[in-house]
Amino acid sequence: xxxxxxxxxxxxxxxxxxxxxxxxxxxxxxxxxxxxxxxxxxxxxxxxxxxxxxxxxxxxxxxxxxxxxxxxxxxxxxxxxxxxxxxxxxxxxxxxxxxxxxxxxxxxxxxxxxxxxxxxxxxxxxxxxxxxxxxxxxxxxxxxxxxxxx
Amino acid sequence: xxxxxxxxxxxxxxxxxxxxxxxxxxxxxxxxxxxxxxxxxxxxxxxxxxxxxxxxxxxxxxxxxxxxxxxxxxxxxxxxxxxxxxxxxxxxxxxxxxxxxxxxxxxxxxxxxxxxxxxxxxxxxxxxxxxxxxxxxxxxxxxxxxxxxxxxxxxxxxxxxxxxxxxxxxxxxxxxxxxxxxxxxxxxxxxxxxxxxxxxxxxxxxxxxxxxxxxxxxxxxxxxxxxxxxxxxxxxxxxxxxxxxxxxxxxxxxxxxxxxxxxxxxxxxxxxxxxxxxxxxxxxxxxxxxxxxxxxxxxxxxxxxxxxxxxxxxxxxxxxxxxxxxxxxxxxxxxxxxxxxxxxxxxxxxxxxxxxxxxxxxxxxxxxxxxxxxxxxxxxxxxxxxxxxxxxxxxxxxxxxxxxxxxxxxxxxxxxxxxxxxxxxxxxxxxxxxxxxxxxxxxxxxxxxxxxxxxxxxxxxxxxxxxxxxxxxxxxxxxxxxxxxxxxxxxxxxxxxxxxxxxxxxxxxxxxxxxxxxxxxxxxxxxxxxxxxxxxxxxxxxxxxxxxxxxxxxxxxxxxxxxxxxxxxxxxxxxxxxxxxxxxxxxxxxxxxxxxxxxxxxxxxxxxxxxxxxxxxxxxxxxxxxxxxxxxxxxxxxxxxxxxxxxxxxxxxxxxxxxxxxxxxxxxxxxxx
Numbered sequence: 001x002x003x004x005x006x007x008x009x010x011x012x013x014x015x016x017x018x019x020x021x022x023x024x025x026x027x028x029x030x031x032x033x034x035x036x037x038x039x040x041x042x043x044x045x046x047x048x049x050x051x052x053x054x055x056x057x058x059x060x061x062x063x064x065x066x067x068x069x070x071x072x073x074x075x076x077x078x079x080x081x082x083x084x085x086x087x088x089x090x091x092x093x094x095x096x097x098x099x100x101x102x103x104x105x106x107x108x109x110x111x112x113x114x115x116x117x118x119x120x121x122x123x124x125x126x127x128x129x130x131x132x133x134x135x136x137x138x139x140x141x142x143x144x145x146x147x148x149x150x
Numbered sequence: 151x152x153x154x155x156x157x158x159x160x161x162x163x164x165x166x167x168x169x170x171x172x173x174x175x176x177x178x179x180x181x182x183x184x185x186x187x188x189x190x191x192x193x194x195x196x197x198x199x200x201x202x203x204x205x206x207x208x209x210x211x212x213x214x215x216x217x218x219x220x221x222x223x224x225x226x227x228x229x230x231x232x233x234x235x236x237x238x239x240x241x242x243x244x245x246x247x248x249x250x251x252x253x254x255x256x257x258x259x260x261x262x263x264x265x266x267x268x269x270x271x272x273x274x275x276x277x278x279x280x281x282x283x284x285x286x287x288x289x290x291x292x293x294x295x296x297x298x299x300x301x302x303x304x305x306x307x308x309x310x311x312x313x314x315x316x317x318x319x320x321x322x323x324x325x326x327x328x329x330x331x332x333x334x335x336x337x338x339x340x341x342x343x344x345x346x347x348x349x350x351x352x353x354x355x356x357x358x359x360x361x362x363x364x365x366x367x368x369x370x371x372x373x374x375x376x377x378x379x380x381x382x383x384x385x386x387x388x389x390x391x392x393x394x395x396x397x398x399x400x401x402x403x404x405x406x407x408x409x410x411x412x413x414x415x416x417x418x419x420x421x422x423x424x425x426x427x428x429x430x431x432x433x434x435x436x437x438x439x440x441x442x443x444x445x446x447x448x449x450x451x452x453x454x455x456x457x458x459x460x461x462x463x464x465x466x467x468x469x470x471x472x473x474x475x476x477x478x479x480x481x482x483x484x485x486x487x488x489x490x491x492x493x494x495x496x497x498x499x500x501x502x503x504x505x506x507x508x509x510x511x512x513x514x515x516x517x518x519x520x521x522x523x524x525x526x527x528x529x530x531x532x533x534x535x536x537x538x539x540x541x542x543x544x545x546x547x548x549x550x551x552x553x554x555x556x557x558x559x560x561x562x563x564x565x566x567x568x569x570x571x572x573x574x575x576x577x578x579x580x581x582x583x584x585x586x587x588x589x590x591x592x593x594x595x596x597x598x599x600x601x602x603x604x605x606x607x608x609x610x611x612x613x614x615x616x617x618x619x620x621x622x623x624x625x626x627x628x629x630x631x632x633x634x635x636x637x638x639x640x641x642x643x644x645x646x647x648x649x650x651x652x653x654x655x656x657x658x659x660x661x662x663x664x665x666x667x668x669x670x671x672x673x674x675x676x677x678x679x680x681x682x683x684x685x686x687x688x689x690x691x692x693x694x695x696x697x698x699x700x701x702x703x704x705x706x707x708x709x710x711x712x713x714x715x716x717x718x719x720x721x722x723x724x725x726x727x728x729x730x731x732x733x734x735x736x737x738x739x740x741x742x743x744x745x746x747x748x749x750x751x752x753x754x755x756x757x758x759x760x761x762x763x764x765x766x767x768x769x770x771x772x773x774x775x776x777x778x779x780x781x782x783x784x785x786x787x788x789x790x791x792x793x794x795x796x797x798x799x800x801x802x803x804x805x806x807x808x809x810x811x812x813x814x815x816x817x818x819x820x821x822x823x
């Protein structure tokens with residue numbers, strides 16, 4: 001092989017490998033993006049039915065119930081406009097509390113219950129997940145707007 | 151008073167850094183000897199003053215001076231002294247100060263240990279590091295001053311986040327920062343080389359040990375962070391692909407590529423401009439990582455809105471650093487060229503492949519880390535990218551890289567033959583295939599990733615052994631195998647050890663992800679559960695008191711075949727100041743398995759929800775990191791670095807003597823200029 005041919009082989013092989021790697025990366029990226037929705041979004045049927053997504057809001061006061069196995073819990077997530085019932089099996093994070101912000105990852109069951117596979121609460125007592133804060137802010141503004149219309 | 155001295159010392163350090171940056175570089179570019187001579191003393195003076203500032207902050211922490219806002223935020227009078235000290239880097243302001251102090255330490259080290267470099271080169275390197283320091287001092291002084299006073303002073307501090315009150319967190323950030331900042335040396339060398347136009351093998355040789363040291367610190371730092379997350383966060387994972395972790399992992403990937411690329415540049419003179427580019431990227435990612443973690447951008451892009459000054463400053467600093475260095479690169483690099491030619495099958499090719507894979511991997515992590523931030527900033531919705539993405543990308547990317555990693559070291563430079571490689575590596579292949587089949591068989595469960603993991607690990611391990619044996623057989627001196635092996639160059643041994651560390655790491659990862667058993671369950675007093683041959687018995691919970699917390703302490707007795715293995719005491723702590731609950735896992739560490747118990751929460755009737763994990767080979771993950779870092783350490787103790795510096799010291803001594811005699815003549819010569 002001439003040097004020129006060899007260089008061509010290297011370049012072609014390099015580009016091919018890079019192409020494969022990039023395709024792989026973007027494919028994985030597309031299929032693993034997790035979107036965030038608030039209870040209002042779900043109410044408005046914006047959340048996908050067959051895909052994992054994140055639900056965020058406040059844990060409604062007095063909504064936490066524990067089944068007899070000690071591990072399965074039911075609670076409601078609210079953005080002060082709508083509430084979505086959530087079930088989760090496992091140990092809740094240390095900072096999970098009623099009245100506090102929470103983000104849960106999981107799927108929406110056909111009966112409208114959100115089945116969480118993961119519940120996240122960050123490591124700070126005053127911490128409010130920014131997505132949750134914003135979602136709450138949005139509903140607050142909307143209700144203020146509708147009130148002023150009335 | 152003391153905080154003001156610290157503040158003042160910091161301002162002085164800034165002034166010196168400006169002089170150090172501007173005068174040294176100008177002197178080197180214009181060839182003014184007296185300006186060049188300022189570089190080293192300036193670097194030392196800057197170190198002195200920033201260390202003074204740091205000492206003052208430490209004093210404020212130890213003395214519980216809650217009139218300093220940062221101390222009041224991060225500390226508390228009940229906090230043990232060791233955590234008061236580590237509280238310095240528990241928050242944004244203090245960690246920035248630690249960062250810039252380490253930068254000064256590295257600069258000082260370069261000034262001290264680079265006697266063998268031409269003076270103008272050293273002045274450029276020190277000057278560039280000075281300019282980076284200037285950026286950081288401005289950032290600290292204008293947006294995040296740790297010495298700001300609180301009026302009226304707080305009665306007591308808000309306490310350090312309980313998660314950070316841990317021995318692992320005492321040393322994790324300093325290690326990590328030493329690594330981050332260490333890449334500034336490689337960066338400064340690259341920029342200096344671009345400025346001077348002298349990009350040769352000597353430049354790579356100077357830069358290489360520094361880069362290896364930085365890489366070593368970063369490896370240990372990341373390993374420590376992972377270990378801390380494992381035992382402190384209470385849910386037993388060792389890597390979460392959290393943006394904060396990614397921020398440290400990206401410079402590591404880039405730095406690893408740089409370490410390998412520098413090897414080619416030093417030995418063969420090839421890849422010159424590629425190496426320069428890698429050095430720029432590695433440091434840029436370090437900067438990005440520091441800022442992502444510490445500026446609050448990651449919690450939310452809206453941290454920019456709460457403190458717009460800080461965010462904007464960060465962006466500007468990043469843009470200036472990356473922008474100017476890339477512009478300089480674009481201007482100068484075409485003149486440098488790639489250097490030495492090589493054939494398709496050669497060590498250069500394998501190292502190039504390794505580089506490309508590592509860079510692509512870093513880019514993939516960058517995409518997963520920044521894309522959600524970007525979308526959010528543009529108001530296009532909120533997404534998160536979790537472990538499934540990174541796992542899906544990393545395994546197929548790293549598998550070929552690890553496969554090639556075994557071949558590279560035994561391949562000849564410039565030109566090698568495939569049949570020769572095949573015959574030398576055939577036993578490694580045989581061992582790898584056997585282990586790939588046997589290990590899952592022994593462990594009792596199959597899956598497609600398991601043979602791949604074990605196969606690759608043993609493939610690398612046996613290739614390392616082959617490389618060692620071949621080198622030992624070439625040694626002419628008499629002696630047994632071991633003495634011959636010890637006599638090999640440390641850089642070669644270091645490479646072997648580091649690659650061996652990678653295989654140890656892979657075994658750990660494969661074992662844990664394939665064969666760990668995790669159970670969350672409700673346990674009443676006296677309940678037992680068996681797992682991995684061990685029986686765990688829950689014996690209830692009692693109350694205990696710590697220095698600044700109250701805790702519920704569980705008791706879990708572990709037996710195997712009726713014999714008591716250990717007693718584990720996991721805790722659920724309630725910290726008094728921040729009223730924050732925290733899970734303190736109890737772990738029985740062993741060479742081949744960890745037993746991991748943590749408390750959930752009390753459920754009805756004295757029962758608790760309890761988490762019990764059996765984690766085979768999990769410590770091999772961090773062990774592998776340590777072995778890799780030790781390989782780096784061996785490499786920098788290589789004789790050729792010592793020889794050079796010793797020889798140069800002798801020459802320097804001679805030169806000094808001559809200069810002493812020739813001072814008068816020199817003075818005349820300069821005044822004539």
